[in-house]
Amino acid sequence: MSPFTVTEANPLRDAADRRLPRIAGPSGLVIFGVTGDLSRKKLMPAVYDLANRGLLPPGFSLVGFARREWAHEDFAQEVHDAVKEHARTPFREEVWQQLIQGMRFVQGTFDDDDAFERLRGTIEELDKAQGTGGNFAFYLSVPPSSFPVVIQQLKKHGLADQTPSSWRRAVIEKPFGHNLASAEELNKVVHEVFAPDQVFRIDHYLGKETVQNILALRFANTMFEPIWNRSFVDHVQITMAEDIGIGGRAGYYDGIGAARDVIQNHLLQLMALTAMEEPASFDADALAAEKTKVLGAVRLPKDLGRDTVFAQYAAGWQGGEKAVGYLQEEGIDAKSKTDTYAAIRLGIDNRRWAGVPFYLRTGKRLGRRVTEIAVVFQRAPHSPFDHTATEELGKNAIVIRVQPDEGVTVRFGSKVPGTSMEIRDVSMDFAYGESFTESSPEAYERLILDVLLGDSNLFPRTEEVELSWKILDPIEEYWDQHGRPAQYPAGTWGPVEADEMLERDGRSWRRP
Amino acid sequence: MKIDLTDTTASKINKALVQGRRAIGTPAVGMVLTLVIVTDEENAYDALKAANDASHEHPSRTLVVIKRVSRSPRDRTQSRLDAEVRVGADAGSGETVVLRLYGEVSDHAQSVVLPLLLPDAPVVVWWPVNAPLDPAKDPLGALAQRRVTDTYASEQPVRELSARADTYTPGDTDLSWTRITPWRSMLAAALDQVVCEVKAVEVEGEEFNPSCELLAMWLADRLDVPVKRSLSGGPGLTAVRMDTDCGPIALDRADGSLATLSIQGQPDRAVALKRRETSELIAEELRRLDPDDTYASALRFGVERLNSSAPAPAVRSAEAAEAAVAKAVRAVALAEAAVARAEEPPAEESPAEESLAEDAEESAAKAAGEGSPAKGASVGTPAEIAAKASAKQAKAQDPVTKAAAK
Numbered sequence: 001m002s003p004f005t006v007t008e009a010n011p012l013r014d015a016a017d018r019r020l021p022r023i024a025g026p027s028g029l030v031i032f033g034v035t036g037d038l039s040r041k042k043l044m045p046a047v048y049d050l051a052n053r054g055l056l057p058p059g060f061s062l063v064g065f066a067r068r069e070w071a072h073e074d075f076a077q078e079v080h081d082a083v084k085e086h087a088r089t090p091f092r093e094e095v096w097q098q099l100i101q102g103m104r105f106v107q108g109t110f111d112d113d114d115a116f117e118r119l120r121g122t123i124e125e126l127d128k129a130q131g132t133g134g135n136f137a138f139y140l141s142v143p144p145s146s147f148p149v150v151i152q153q154l155k156k157h158g159l160a161d162q163t164p165s166s167w168r169r170a171v172i173e174k175p176f177g178h179n180l181a182s183a184e185e186l187n188k189v190v191h192e193v194f195a196p197d198q199v200f201r202i203d204h205y206l207g208k209e210t211v212q213n214i215l216a217l218r219f220a221n222t223m224f225e226p227i228w229n230r231s232f233v234d235h236v237q238i239t240m241a242e243d244i245g246i247g248g249r250a251g252y253y254d255g256i257g258a259a260r261d262v263i264q265n266h267l268l269q270l271m272a273l274t275a276m277e278e279p280a281s282f283d284a285d286a287l288a289a290e291k292t293k294v295l296g297a298v299r300l301p302k303d304l305g306r307d308t309v310f311a312q313y314a315a316g317w318q319g320g321e322k323a324v325g326y327l328q329e330e331g332i333d334a335k336s337k338t339d340t341y342a343a344i345r346l347g348i349d350n351r352r353w354a355g356v357p358f359y360l361r362t363g364k365r366l367g368r369r370v371t372e373i374a375v376v377f378q379r380a381p382h383s384p385f386d387h388t389a390t391e392e393l394g395k396n397a398i399v400i401r402v403q404p405d406e407g408v409t410v411r412f413g414s415k416v417p418g419t420s421m422e423i424r425d426v427s428m429d430f431a432y433g434e435s436f437t438e439s440s441p442e443a444y445e446r447l448i449l450d451v452l453l454g455d456s457n458l459f460p461r462t463e464e465v466e467l468s469w470k471i472l473d474p475i476e477e478y479w480d481q482h483g484r485p486a487q488y489p490a491g492t493w494g495p496v497e498a499d500e501m502l503e504r505d506g507r508s509w510r511r512p
Numbered sequence: 513m514k515i516d517l518t519d520t521t522a523s524k525i526n527k528a529l530v531q532g533r534r535a536i537g538t539p540a541v542g543m544v545l546t547l548v549i550v551t552d553e554e555n556a557y558d559a560l561k562a563a564n565d566a567s568h569e570h571p572s573r574t575l576v577v578i579k580r581v582s583r584s585p586r587d588r589t590q591s592r593l594d595a596e597v598r599v600g601a602d603a604g605s606g607e608t609v610v611l612r613l614y615g616e617v618s619d620h621a622q623s624v625v626l627p628l629l630l631p632d633a634p635v636v637v638w639w640p641v642n643a644p645l646d647p648a649k650d651p652l653g654a655l656a657q658r659r660v661t662d663t664y665a666s667e668q669p670v671r672e673l674s675a676r677a678d679t680y681t682p683g684d685t686d687l688s689w690t691r692i693t694p695w696r697s698m699l700a701a702a703l704d705q706v707v708c709e710v711k712a713v714e715v716e717g718e719e720f721n722p723s724c725e726l727l728a729m730w731l732a733d734r735l736d737v738p739v740k741r742s743l744s745g746g747p748g749l750t751a752v753r754m755d756t757d758c759g760p761i762a763l764d765r766a767d768g769s770l771a772t773l774s775i776q777g778q779p780d781r782a783v784a785l786k787r788r789e790t791s792e793l794i795a796e797e798l799r800r801l802d803p804d805d806t807y808a809s810a811l812r813f814g815v816e817r818l819n820s821s822a823p824a825p826a827v828r829s830a831e832a833a834e835a836a837v838a839k840a841v842r843a844v845a846l847a848e849a850a851v852a853r854a855e856e857p858p859a860e861e862s863p864a865e866e867s868l869a870e871d872a873e874e875s876a877a878k879a880a881g882e883g884s885p886a887k888g889a890s891v892g893t894p895a896e897i898a899a900k901a902s903a904k905q906a907k908a909q910d911p912v913t914k915a916a917a918k
């Protein structure tokens with residue numbers, strides 16, 4: 001993917017030599033909005049962890065850009081503190097010494113031309129002092145409203161110009177717009193300056209080991225794929241629940257809501273990975289092709305009022321603590337219709353999935369923090385056991401636990417020891433923490449490394465983003481025009497309306 | 513929790529493991545491999561500690577086999593097996609059995625270990641010290657997919673490297689090789705950044721450190737240039753200097769933790785290259801359990817062929833001629849190896865030999881071709897002839913091999 005590869009020419013590289021890790025080429029990372037939470041808690045620690053694992057090139061440079069009046073040393077101190085507090089791997093002085101040589105800070109606002117000139121000067125200086133070779137990724141950890149101005153500034157000051165021997169990449173975070181029109185607008189703005197293959201949209205879920213494992217589970221094994229279709233699967237439930245409220249994000253959250261915040265990107269991506277056909281290979285194009293195909297085949301329910309639910313949390317008790325309702329949160333309009341809970345039923349119109357409902361739900365202030373994909377199978381077509389024997393037997397299920405407690409559970413029936421024939425659900429469990437490592441890399445580590453390597457496997461593309469909006473837009477419009485959000489007490493598993501929605505189909509939500 | 517068993521058997525140990533797991537409430541087994549550590553009492557503690565740390569990445573059943581020394585003829589005839597079973601917090605993430613073998617049973621350790629291996633999971637044997645000369649033929653080594661030795665811990669590391677090369681079997685690996693992964697990865701990254709041809713290499717490090725030899729052999733094997741091994745006070749490896757057609761590239765580590773990478777025309781850069789703990793080495797070793805062909809190739813290059821060339825010659829053509837000689841010598845060696853192997857042919861291996869012989873001929877021809885422009889220096893010729901002759905000889909042996917195989 002990178003514009004120039006000397007790898008084949010390098011006699012020390014050998015495909016058979018699997019101990020040697022993929023190290024990014026000479027490069028640097030510029031973070032806009034470096035004083036933000038994401039940067040402190042995730043990005044800086046991820047950069048350090050990568051360096052500690054020996055995956056960053058010698059001379060790797062980190063440039064912070066923010067309004068705060070900092071000298072380079074203050075910035076380094078800030079990174080130091082963030083790393084000490086949040087990094088996954090232990091702090092090592094020599095790794096820090098390696099990193100600190102390439103750390104720079106540029107003070108300024110996004111409309112300040114001088115600041116961007118200084119940034120360009122800094123980058124040129126780093127090319128000389130650190131040998132970064134003109135390769136820089138710009139990480140836009142900024143509010144969506146600032147995207148256009150930063151992108152335009154990068155263009156204006158020649159910071160986005162690639163030469164044949166160097167690259168410039170843009171990394172952007174969700175939200176990728178708030179509906180189809182705004183997403184298209186945003187893509188236009190970004191693509192005007194950066195080529196589509198140099199734009200990396202971060203959906204950190206895709207960087208998670210468990211999400212990548214969906215592909216391994218499905219396509220590296222024989223025992224799952226034959227039953228992964230409408231003949232055996234009854235329905236699929238994809239859940240992402242949070243136990244926290246909106247916290248201090250009222251300004252961002254109100255008007256956006258749970259469906260736009262979570263379903264549009266994370267849940268639809270999880271659904272695409274669960275439902276897609278086998279890609280021809282695991283390269284970025286083949287994967288994107290399959291994901292696009294399945295997202296394009298998604299069909300909305302005919303009656304949106306019947307098969308979707310939106311709701312807000314009301315005051316209640318969450319895990320032993322008293323929680324206020326959404327409408328009582330600071331900074332929220334008491335008449336707000338923003339959803340903090342959303343559940344939708346989707347169908348996929350293809351030979352594999354026709355007639356199998358996919359239930360997607362997400363919410364804040366639910367029972368506990370959990371993300372999982374549950375593939376629920378049909379009941380055995382005929383049971384030689386009498387009714388009382390199988391009374392306690394549920395449907396078989398494969399549950400992929402994305403977080404926390406990453407792993408896979410298979411649920412099936414087993415005879416209860418004793419003289420009578422009685423069958424009950426048992427589960428067989430694979431836990432990442434048990435079978436592999438307690439220290440699998442953070443999603444951001446993997447994603448930042450992939451950006452530097454130019455590997456776009458794990459990043460949703462323009463088409464995927466636009467298709468997701470096409471799925472969600474009609475639902476959002478319907479909610480906007482029909483009724484008010486249902487209410488659910490904080491700390492429960494959502495509103496009764498959602499339970500009724502599944503009951504009508506003769507099913508029920510799993511308690512994750 | 514710990515369960516002590518005195519004068520016991522493997523089946524009693526198995527029972528104790530199940531009992532221990534039940535008692536701590538985790539009957540499910542998520543372990544991915546069995547790690548057998550063969551050691552003496554003196555090194556058992558450190559080795560087990562490293563293995564337990566590594567088990568956080570690879571939950572495993574760890575069997576520590578300690579052969580106790582019997583000090584009298586009577587002791588030697590009495591045999592006894594003591595075991596200490598540890599599960600839960602005492603055993604990292606996994607379970608540990610420390611086996612102490614007294615008397616005769618210490619010669620039959622495999623009979624104790626075999627029933628304790630996890631079903632259907634890979635087995636790794638690690639000898640922190642006193643590894644057998646032929647790990648694959650060792651009764652315990654024969655149980656394993658992966659056999660980990662450590663030449664660093666031996667009395668004559670460099671001589672042991674040669675021995676390892678002679679007995680190499682796919683699945684063998686050595687911690688001295690694991691130790692240099694960060695160096696290798698940094699050197700490869702350095703060459704990623706330039707388009708230069710390497711002319712000569714110098715590897716500098718402390719004496720009696722086989723990692724230096726392995727790194728030198730790897731470089732010589734991959735780059736096909738003369739590699740000089742020179743001594744320094746350490747710690748460990750201290751520098752690798754590559755002489756290329758676009759100036760020197762050097763990776764210097766004086767203090768054992770922070771190195772400097774200098775490339776001609778580029779600024780010097782600091783690189784973290786810390787010497788790693790044994791637990792990290794073992795964790796890396798357990799990450800992949802397939803044969804390490806790169807190691808095999810570097811090991812087989814042969815320690816004696818390092819430093820083989822004289823100091824860098826002044827004239828270009830002489831240098832080229834020298835390289836040709838080196839190649840020819842290598843081809844001879846390969847051809848000889850082929851001959852040697854052809855003389856004692858195991859049935860399945862004949863295709864491999866054929867290709868090896870062909871390789872030898874090819875590289876001999878190549879060496880000859882490259883040698884010719886340098887004829888002014890009048891060096892190449894005898895080596896060429898020798899190479900060709902040996903290669904032919906190897907070829908000639910081939911039909912015999914096949915016949916024998918049939």
